Amino acid sequence: MIIKDKEFGEVIVRKSPLAAGVKFSISTSGRLQMSVPKYTSDFLAKRFLNTNRKLIKEKLPINDPATQRTRDYQKKVLMKKAKEYLPYRLEYYAKMYGYNYSRCRLTHANTRWGSCSSNRTISLNIGLMKVPEVLRDYVILHELAHLNHMDHSKAFWAEVGSHDKNYKNHEKKIKYFKPGL
Ligand SMILES: [Zn+2]
Numbered sequence: 109m110i111i112k113d114k115e116f117g118e119v120i121v122r123k124s125p126l127a128a129g130v131k132f133s134i135s136t137s138g139r140l141q142m143s144v145p146k147y148t149s150d151f152l153a154k155r156f157l158n159t160n161r162k163l164i165k166e167k168l169p170i171n172d173p174a175t176q177r178t179r180d181y182q183k184k185v186l187m188k189k190a191k192e193y194l195p196y197r198l199e200y201y202a203k204m205y206g207y208n209y210s211r212c213r214l215t216h217a218n219t220r221w222g223s224c225s226s227n228r229t230i231s232l233n234i235g236l237m238k239v240p241e242v243l244r245d246y247v248i249l250h251e252l253a254h255l256n257h258m259d260h261s262k263a264f265w266a267e268v269g270s271h272d273k274n275y276k277n278h279e280k281k282i283k284y285f286k287p288g289l
Contacts, residue, residue, distance in 0.1 A: 111154060115161070116140045117173030121153050130156045132164055136218055136288060137179040138171025140164065182289050183216060183234070190214050190234035198230060198248050205271055207252045218288035221247045224254035235287040243285070246278035 111119040120141045131143045144153055157164075164170070171179065195212040202209060210228040216235070223231045230251045236244045249271045257264035268275045 109150060109153070111150075111157065113140075113157065116157075116164075116170055117176050119157060121150075123148060130160075132160065132168060134168055134170065136216060137176050137183070138169070139176055140168065140170050179289055186234045186237055186289070187214065187216070189237045190232070194232045194234075194236065194248075197245070198232065198252075201245070201248055201252060201271075205249075205252065207255050209252070209255060216289070218286070221282065221287050222251040224251045224258070226258065228255060230255075233287045235285075235289065239282065239285045242274075243278055243282045246272055246275060247282065250275075250279075 109121040109123070111121060113119050116139075118139055120135055120139055122141065122143045123146050124143050125146045127143045127145045129145070130148075133141045133143070135141050142153060142157065144156065148156075191214065194214060198209070198212050201207075208228070209224075209230045211230075213229055213231040215231045215233050217233065221233045221236060225231070232248065232251070236247060250268055253264055253267040253271070256267060265275070272278065
């Protein structure tokens with residue numbers, strides 16, 4: 109459910125069977141998120157919001173409604189760019205170096221550029237569209253190498269290094285960028 113709040117903009121309410129009490133957090137777009145127990149009524153959810161209003165304002169960095177909408181738009185644009193580029197770039201390098209992955213997933217988490225799961229799914233952050241191409245390629249090669257080594261062992265780095273001679277420098281440089289919008 110979404111509560112339209114004058115002050116906070118859209119507030120995302122998640123009703124979860126696992127929630128024991130009310131919890132407030134921030135979504136990636138900077139919206140306020142509330143998780144409440146499953147059978148909480150909408151009326152009660154709104155009341156929780158109102159009684160905690162002051163505390164929420166003090167503690168949580170909520171974006172104002174206009175910024176929330178700007179973020180949504182930026183994400184949409186970035187997702188579109190990413191869809192038209194990242195899966196093909198991944199496929200290109202996989203073919204070049206003989207890797208088999210099962211699928212490419214696009215993410216927009218705030219924390220990581222990419223990941224490779226044991227079912228051979230490679231996830232790439234759409235924020236990669238904002239970093240220099242050489243770093244974007246580095247992340248792709250890094251995740252591809254994880255198909256053979258699910259760790260950061262010496263063997264793993266040797267494999268990354270065989271495709272990207274400057275990988276140490278690229279690993280350092282990518283830290284100057286943040287994956288989130
Ligand atoms: Zn890694």
